[in-house]
Amino acid sequence: MLEHLDDPVGWTPDREAVVARGRRLRRRRRVLSAGLGTVLSVVAVAAAGVLYVDRRDAAIERVEVATPAPPLDGAVNVLFAGVDQHGGRADTIVVAQVEPGLPLRVLFVPRDLWDPVGQQRMAIAGSSPQSLVDAIDRVLGIPVHHVVTLDMPGFVALVDELGGLELSIQQSMRDRHSGLDLAPAACAVLDGQDALALVRARHLEIRSNELRWAADPTGDLGRMARGAIVASAVVQELAAVGPDPFELDRLSRVLADHAVLDDSLTLDRLMELGRTVAASGAVATDVVPAVPAVHGAAVVLDLAPDADAVLEPFRGGAPSPTAPDVEQPALPQPIATCPGT
């Protein structure tokens, strides 16, 4: 009766991905059900909160990643990669530098940045945490101490778990490919799906004052600028989480289902880093300066000649003294963090 609604092309399932995810779910279920009785009574006892975290910690998928040994002087670089469902590509690559007493510094790495040694874009290097860490070290000279990869449903779940993101939308925006459809609002609350559609928008259209839809001209740099604003909003929400054990439990469940962490990043360590960020309260974002280039048949990006000024703080150096605040010319975007937050 409903055959006319079927997909004429057909679909091939990814068996490996199914089994990998199924194993992860099975592991999580085992850990949770094994400890459930104990956990319920344990939550009531403050000191045993550590045991609770340990069980959650065990449910998170980890990989061993070799990271450059020397920690920077007091600063820790955490690499975040937003990966597509099957882990073949990193669409969002961010290095966050955490240092007590200083604003969180966030560096967006363009996914089309070319790695001459690996002969591939950063997006493809992101197919595994180790190869991405190595590529960032080689191409940008930035040492990475911890890695977190999160898949797209994980980003949606994270935003929903945080109660949504508060953003000010100045003009109507839509992107048919990513499913984005936002109307202007002084302070809108975006749920996980909206937030994902926003960060994935590569064919953005904006409604001008003349009420006509026009393609956004800012391209991938614009996408990263929007990503920076979304990142600020996410950090703000995370900082507001506080020590509520149920909230932390739900967040760690999102990690267990969707994230991969390096094996030295325990939940305790992650929470400690989070507290440092929450205490500083401010976020400074940058984008790796890059210029279009061609390698073989691929149109990609190369590091711009003046990239060092932006990269130095992440390498452990101080920002260049001749240009204390080297910022890229701001690409105006029709979104911003909410006023008054």
Added chain:
Amino acid sequence: MGFDERFDALAAIAYRVAYRILGDRDDAADVAQETLARAYARWRAIAGYDEPWVARVATNLAIARWRRRRPSGPMVEQAIHDPDVLERLGIVAALRQLPRRQRQVLVLRYLADLPERDVAAALGTSVGAVKQLSHRATARVRAELATEGGD
């Protein structure tokens, strides 16, 4: 039977159900992958009735995804001109409002295409009862379509 031997059959059901509801390859593929992963995680428990289980979970995941879409603006315009989209709206509306037994039959018989005998076994009832429930369920879907289609 092992998960591996059943994999292709279950994948086909999950994708068919998801695509008939969502009408989009990527969305349907995501739902199907997630459904299969959950089936893998619970295999020992569901191995005896894997097909109805997969059909039910795929339906639930697809509807959850549909609800999050909140059709508005360009999507509603499209619906009025595209009979397939209209029909999907009708199916989703019916699924959310049908009494439990009729919904089960709609899912197993018309979304998953399971044979009447298998549907009867899954519901613990007779083939005759399945036929009756089917009539009522499809009548309801048509009624929903009439409402969604507007004047």
